[in-house]
Structure formats: structure tokens, C-alpha cells
Amino acid sequence: MDSHRQHSLIPSFLYSSSSSAKTISLSTLLHSEQPSLSPSLTPATGKKSGGGFVIPAPNEPWKKIEMYSPAFYAACTAGGILSCGLTHMTVTPLDLVKCNMQIDPAKYKSISSGFGVLLKEQGARGFFRGWVPTLLGYSAQGACKFGFYEFFKxxxxxxxxxxNAAKYKTLIYLAGSASAEVIADIALCPFEAVKVRVQTQPGFARGLSDGLPKFVKAEGALGLYKGIVPLWGRQIPYTMMKFASFETIVEMIYKYSIPVPKDQCSKNLQLGVSFAGGYVAGVFCAIVSHPADNLVSFLNNAKGATVGDAVKKLGVWGLFTRGLPLRIVMIGTLTGAQWGIYDAFKVFVGLPTTGGAAPAAAPAKV
Incomplete structure (x- = not known):
């Protein structure tokens, strides 16, 4: 038999672990009590599928999603929409206070006082100003971010x-996530521009429906993309850190903290690992991307402003620190929840969770 037929289409070397205690032979996999994870057998018939790694959806076992097929990428895209759109919309109040602290630190001096000022001036409804462009913008971004990451990886x-992939796997995570984010930010940028203007200029607009025409009238259609470079500066390092650190952290958790291989862990435990890995990765993300986040807020709030104006007004120290504690809490929680939702959706449709050391295939017979 051709040795290549014995391997899963999942590049196991990308997630391979050096721990021999976690290596499972191919024969063990073929005779395990989890036939849905077998590389080449269909659960219903036990016959070779001929299509590589196929996994039945748990609620509809007659349907299968083949790894790296169009259906696989469509599922990852849908998971990205859910994970990014819903989580960003949920933390709109934190994002609103953070943006105003960056724009007007004299008025919004701290997190607690910032919430107090918003409540006094705009009422409870003011905490969710800009939720529509947030939901739509980050849904579009999440679709591209996760879908294209899986593709580029x-x-x-x-x-x-x-x-080389085993040797330079971290570089592959970094390159794949950076490539995906370039595309994702093109989808996000117009919504982000309107969101910041709505949140930081009371009276400008109620939301996306009236804010978008006003923005275009004042700045022109190209004005929606004047923040694209600082947005790339914020989001590309953020996403590179988000995906590369998550993959590494999750692999280390399975390798050093859990005594059994990933595929023998319960789905609930796997999802818990995804959330924990995502939260830690989110803290790193917030620190790396915060200066550019301050620039995005400043440029989208001040008409005709430049990066030099922002540096002059905020100062280098201000770029790195203004609003950072709140953003660490927000991004840590956000990133953990995103990975949890994304992997939960993948489990729901019958796909494996992201990251971790995969079982090594048996050596090819000579």
C-alpha cells in the first residue's frame, strides 16, 4: 500500500509532540472505540472512504466534512463570523469607554469614572452606541480571519x-495569520471608521445607517479607508500573536499538563483548553497591538489628523499605556471567548478543535 495513503490529510507534523508517551500507533487508532476519528475508514461501513480524513457531524452522522475541502473552509468561515461578531458586540461598553479614554483622557480619567460619565451623559442605552457597525464589521473580519488562516496555514x-513545516511551524502560524489579517482588515476598516466616530462624537449619528452616509459625505468614500494602515499596524501583529501564541500554548498544555493525548480528552476539556489558551494569548495580543490601537482611535476621531499629530499629542508613553489595563481585560476575555466559540462550532459540525499535539502515524512499511 502506498505509504501516503496511511496518513491523515491533517499535517500531523505541524502539531507533533516530542513526547513519546503521547504517540499512538495507526493500528491503535484503527481499532479504537472512536471510529469517527479514524483516518481512512467511514464509521457507517468500515470501508475505505478514498477521500482522506472525514469526520461525521455529531447530530447528523450521515454527513461528513472532509478536511481542507470547500465545506471545511466554509465551516471555519462560519465559525469565525460567530466567534468575532458576537464577542465584539458583547464588549461594546468596554470598547466605548476605552475609545473615549484614548480620545479625551482629561474627561475619561479611569475605567470607573469613564462608565460614570457615560451613564450620566447618555444613560444606559449609551453603553451600546455603535453596536451595529461593531457586529457587522467584526463578523466580516472574523469570516476572513479564521477562514483564510486555515487556508494559508x-x-x-x-x-x-x-x-521544514515541522521545523518552522511557528513561522507558518505567523505567516498564515498575517496573510489572513491583511484581507480581514479590508473588510473591517469601513465599519471601524464609522464605529469610532459614532462612539467618540456624541450627536454625530445614532449608528451605522445614518453614520455611514454622514461619514462618506464629510470624508469621501476613500475616507473610510484612511485608517487602513494603522489598522493593519494594530491588527496584523495582534493576529499573528493571537494565532501563533494560541497554537503554541495549546500544544504545551496538552504536552505538559494533560496526561493523555488530545484525541482521548473529552470535548468539554478540549474546549476548556481552547478558552484558556485563547485568554493567555489575548493578553499578549493587547500589549503588542495597543500603540496602533491608540492611533486608530485618534485618526478616526480627528478629521485630517496624521500619525505625527497623534504622536505629538499622546506622546510615545501615552501610545503604549493609555487605556492599556482596560484593553488587557477586554482583549483577554474576548480572545478566550473567540477561541472557545470557534472550536465549539467546529466540534458541533464534526471537526476537531484547533491546535494541540496530534497522534503520530505509524512509520511507513518498506
Missing amino acids: KYYTDLAGPE
């Missing part, structure tokens, strides 16, 4: 080949 893995 596989693409760069294939380009590198097994040996």
Missing part, C-alpha cells in the same frame, strides 16, 4: 514540505 505547510 495549509498552503504554507504544503509549500514548506513535512520536514
Whole structure:
């Protein structure tokens, strides 16, 4: 038998662990009590599928999603929409206070006083100003971020080949996530511009429906993208850190903290690992991307402003620290929840969770 037929389409070398205690032979997998995870057998018939790694959806076992098929990428895209759109909308009050602390620190001096000022001036409804552009913008961004990450990770893995991909797997995570975020920010940028203007200029507009026409009238259609470079400066390092650190943290958790291989862990435990890994990764993300986040808020709030104006007004120290504690709490929680929702959706449709050391296939017979 061709040795290549014995391997899952999942690039196991990308997630391989050096721990021999966690290695499972192919024969063990083929005779395990979890036939849905077998590389080449269909659960219903036990016959070779001929299509590689297929996993039945738990609620509809007759339906299968083949890894790296169009259905796989569609599922990852849908999971990205849910994970990013819903979580960003939920933390709108925190985001609103954070943006105003960045724009007007004299008025919004701290987190607690910032909430107090908003409540006094705008009432409880004011805490969710800009939720529509937030929901739509980050749903579009999440679709591209997660869908294209899975695509580029596989693409760069294939380009590198097994040996180089195993050796430089962190570089593959970084390159894949950066490539995906370039596309994702093009989708996000117009919504982000309107969101910041609505949140930081009371009376400008009620939301997206009236804010978008006003913004275009005042700044022109290209004005929606005047913040694209600082947005890339904020989001690309953020996403590179988000995905590369998550993959590494999750692999380390399975390798050093859990005594059994990932595929023998319960789904609830796997989702817990996803949330924990995502939260820690989110803290790193917030620190790395915060200066650019301050620039995005400043440029979208002040008409005709430049990066030099922002540095002059905020100062270098201000760029790195203004609003940072709140953003660490917000981004840590946000990132943990995103990975939890994303992987929960993947489990729901019958796909494995992201990251972790995969079982090594048995050596090919000579």
C-alpha cells in the first residue's frame, strides 16, 4: 500500500509532540472505540472512504466534512463570523469607554469614572452606541480571519514540505495569520471608521445607517479607508500573536499538563483548553497591538489628523499605556471567548478543535 495513503490529510507534523508517551500507533487508532476519528475508514461501513480524513457531524452522522475541502473552509468561515461578531458586540461598553479614554483622557480619567460619565451623559442605552457597525464589521473580519488562516496555514505547510513545516511551524502560524489579517482588515476598516466616530462624537449619528452616509459625505468614500494602515499596524501583529501564541500554548498544555493525548480528552476539556489558551494569548495580543490601537482611535476621531499629530499629542508613553489595563481585560476575555466559540462550532459540525499535539502515524512499511 502506498505509504501516503496511511496518513491523515491533517499535517500531523505541524502539531507533533516530542513526547513519546503521547504517540499512538495507526493500528491503535484503527481499532479504537472512536471510529469517527479514524483516518481512512467511514464509521457507517468500515470501508475505505478514498477521500482522506472525514469526520461525521455529531447530530447528523450521515454527513461528513472532509478536511481542507470547500465545506471545511466554509465551516471555519462560519465559525469565525460567530466567534468575532458576537464577542465584539458583547464588549461594546468596554470598547466605548476605552475609545473615549484614548480620545479625551482629561474627561475619561479611569475605567470607573469613564462608565460614570457615560451613564450620566447618555444613560444606559449609551453603553451600546455603535453596536451595529461593531457586529457587522467584526463578523466580516472574523469570516476572513479564521477562514483564510486555515487556508494559508495549509498552503504554507504544503509549500514548506513535512520536514521544514515541522521545523518552522511557528513561522507558518505567523505567516498564515498575517496573510489572513491583511484581507480581514479590508473588510473591517469601513465599519471601524464609522464605529469610532459614532462612539467618540456624541450627536454625530445614532449608528451605522445614518453614520455611514454622514461619514462618506464629510470624508469621501476613500475616507473610510484612511485608517487602513494603522489598522493593519494594530491588527496584523495582534493576529499573528493571537494565532501563533494560541497554537503554541495549546500544544504545551496538552504536552505538559494533560496526561493523555488530545484525541482521548473529552470535548468539554478540549474546549476548556481552547478558552484558556485563547485568554493567555489575548493578553499578549493587547500589549503588542495597543500603540496602533491608540492611533486608530485618534485618526478616526480627528478629521485630517496624521500619525505625527497623534504622536505629538499622546506622546510615545501615552501610545503604549493609555487605556492599556482596560484593553488587557477586554482583549483577554474576548480572545478566550473567540477561541472557545470557534472550536465549539467546529466540534458541533464534526471537526476537531484547533491546535494541540496530534497522534503520530505509524512509520511507513518498506
